[in-house]
Amino acid sequence: MIILPAIDLKDCKVVRLYKGDFATVHQVAEDPIATAGAFYDAGARYIHMVDLDGAKDGVRRNGAIVKTVAEQSGLRVELGGGIxxxxDLEEVFRLGVYRAVIGSAAVSDPxxxxxxxxRYGxxxxxGVDTLNGKVKTAGWVEDSGLDYLEFAxxxxxxxxxxxxxxxxDTDGALSGPSFARLAELQKVYSGQIVASGGVSVLEDIEKLHAxxxxxxxxxxxxxxxxxDLAAAVREGGTQC
Known part of the structure; x- marks a missing residue:
């Protein structure tokens, strides 16, 4: 199982939110480049990056950081936010991004x-971002009314x-992933599923892997x- 440590960017700073609420934004690391390097040293080979400016306002302001991480960290960059x-896709792929995550636009413009x-396969x-089983858009601010399983x-x-x-409901809460909703998703979607939100201890990784x-x-x-990221990577297995 691929382990993707995350860097969320806002105003060129590494930040985190609680349950997607922009009022809770707070900086969690000084240097995004050094943070990405630490991920690589722990054995990760992928990184999940989110441009929160892009997600909220549709204007990405953190491209230079994403480009540097893609070029210097040795990590494959998965990027979402405002695509x-x-x-937009052409722009982010020029930054060296490996995989682009389409969020709100997947609802508004299928x-x-x-x-x-x-074009890109x-x-x-x-991104299937849900609250109470309904897909949310625009940086998790708007409710699309769509059932997440039907959308998937x-x-x-x-x-x-x-x-x-x-x-x-689990994002940033350190309460454990939504295992039940993930299991329901596995029943209707046969592709690759990346679990996001709530991972808090190694046992969560073990259960997701299982x-x-x-x-x-x-x-x-x-x-x-x-x-411990290195332990999580070991639990996930080969990172390729």
Whole structure:
């Protein structure tokens, strides 16, 4: 299982939110480049990055940092936040991003997802961000009203092979992932599922691995020191 330690960027700083609430934003590391280097030293080979400025306002302001991480860290960069057009995709791939995560635009413009998959194939992932089983958009501020399982099935029908599933109620809460919703998702979606939100201790990684998931994102638990990244990587196995 792939382990993806996370860096969320806002105003070029490494920050975390609690349950996606921008009012709770706080800085958790001084240097994003050094943080990415520490991830690599712990054995990670992927990194999940989110441009929170892009997610909230549709304007990405952290491209220079993403580019440096992609070029210097040795990590494959998965990036989300404000990717809403083919021009946006071209821009982020020029930064050296390995996989782009389409979030809100997958709800508002499914034709964009279809075109993106046709052009870039498995380098496209879709974020399925849910609260109480409903898909949220615009930096988790707006409720689409869509059931997350039906939405996932529609994305698979368009050829999307990777989904980043986040249960907002667990994000940043160190309360454990939403295992039940992940299990339901596995029943209807046959592609690669990355679990995001709530991972807090090594036992969470062990359970996600046992479920047969493709990947797991580690965010606040790393910065809070409740999980050893190197141990999580060892539990995940070969990182390729």
């Amino acid at each position: 809403r057009s083919m021009a 034709d964009f997802v279809r075109a993106a998959v046709e 498995e380098r496209i992932a879709v 099935k529609s994305m698979e029908s368009m050829g999307v092979r990777t989904i980043i599933f986040t249960d907002i 479920m047969g998931l493709y990947g797991a994102i580690i965010g606040k638990a790393y910065y809070a020191g409740t999980i």
